[in-house]
Amino acid sequence: MKPIGKLAIFGVGLIGGSFALALRAAGAVGEIVGVGRSVENLQAALEIGAIDRVAATAADALDNADLVLLAMPVGQMGAVMANIAPHLQAGCVVTDAGSTKQDVVALARQYLPEHLAWFVPGHPIAGAEHSGVKAARGDLYHGRNVVLTPLPENTQAALEKVDAAWRACGANVAHTTAANHDSVFAAVSHLPHLLAFALVNDIAAKPNAEELFRHAASGFRDFTRIAASSPEMWRDICLANRIALLHELEAYQAQLARLHDMLENGDGAALEQVFDNASQARRKWATDKGL
């Protein structure tokens, strides 16, 4: 018998599709059913073998399911939870892949109050500028981190089921609180995305944008890679985590104001100090990560 008899995935895109492919490759799952907004996308998920069939209804998807992954954009989370709540059987473990966690926890408390023992919030750190199931890969989570933010209500068995599923995908699993998760990712992920979107938008709006883009080279390429990310997904993340993100943005704006003054005053020593701190920290980070 497989560790997961039936897996139901709501939102079979890059994240949900890769989870399905990885569990199937690991021999950890029996049947995989998919639910989504786009018939075309579900058809593609069938074609690449991410799912065995499209569920006709939420009730059909959840019937006898052992594990449910909610992998839609965060903005649809509440509606999907409301939709599945009446059909969730006790003991059916539910997790999600949302990039923010306090908002998902609040939605779970609102829409799944009877099911909190078995709802384990999670966030696989496998950002990619590509989206959609066609970009899904069975090895997407190999060596990546997955952060779970368990609820006090969670049963040990539910937590272990989600842990084991992600480990079967090849991921490293860490646990923290939802508030700490959101604060950490506001700093290391959400703010950089906002800054990259802002830079590209800034350049694209200039009268000589064509010339500017023509001269943009490898530094620009890497700095702005994340600016090609899904606008809808990042709108939802920014809104969901806006308190922590505003906090990080304001700290960054204060830092830019200091750099502005150093530049205006021609204070080379102060600029070099900032650049040197950053360069050393970035090199140490790359070494620690084995890059």
Place this chain on the structure above:
Amino acid sequence: MKPIGKLAIFGVGLIGGSFALALRAAGAVGEIVGVGRSVENLQAALEIGAIDRVAATAADALDNADLVLLAMPVGQMGAVMANIAPHLQAGCVVTDAGSTKQDVVALARQYLPEHLAWFVPGHPIAGAEHSGVKAARGDLYHGRNVVLTPLPENTQAALEKVDAAWRACGANVAHTTAANHDSVFAAVSHLPHLLAFALVNDIAAKPNAEELFRHAASGFRDFTRIAASSPEMWRDICLANRIALLHELEAYQAQLARLHDMLENGDGAALEQVFDNASQARRKWATDKGL
């Protein structure tokens, strides 16, 4: 006879060393002599075959040289020009590899007033977070852009000599004015570097920096790659181009202030519009560049 009989390189690092290796591989140069601050670096340049010998003095380096490349950090440009001026023979073509051009032109007008016919300012767009001659490669300039900002005083022959040398390295050569060059690169290169340095410095200064860096993933990796760049070089670039850079920084700060308001007001439609503009422009850029 080789197109360049004798090449003198002042500052044999990544840029100067790669220029030497590329011209040698193309069979375009006879003798290559090197001048620099660091004996250790010049020794490494000898060992990898970037230079044939270390020049004892500026006079020795310039004696019968056909082409001179100034590839030190921009901050040393004035001192080196003052040092070479007495020894430059009429017709000896000089170019540079500085990342900013108006300041280099001003220095040339100050220190090389008798030699402006043969001084062709240039900027190879081959940024790399690595520096030093050990990172030099003969193919660094393959398919890269080199921007020349010719002076009105330049002879056609001097311009053609510099053009041909860079084309022999495999680069595409473009011409523009120094002022336009500096404005373009403030936007697409200098500002992104400043922003990446600022982000890493910001994170490194937080009490939970270790945890933040631990969770940083591929988006952070690419966004901050340029923050590992040479602090000294980027201090010089920022100071040299501070007027244009301040202009770009202020436009960016205004953009961040607008994003801050959108976040504070929870204006998802406005955020999505910015993200969508940026995402479309970034995808189009990547397609146009064949990435």
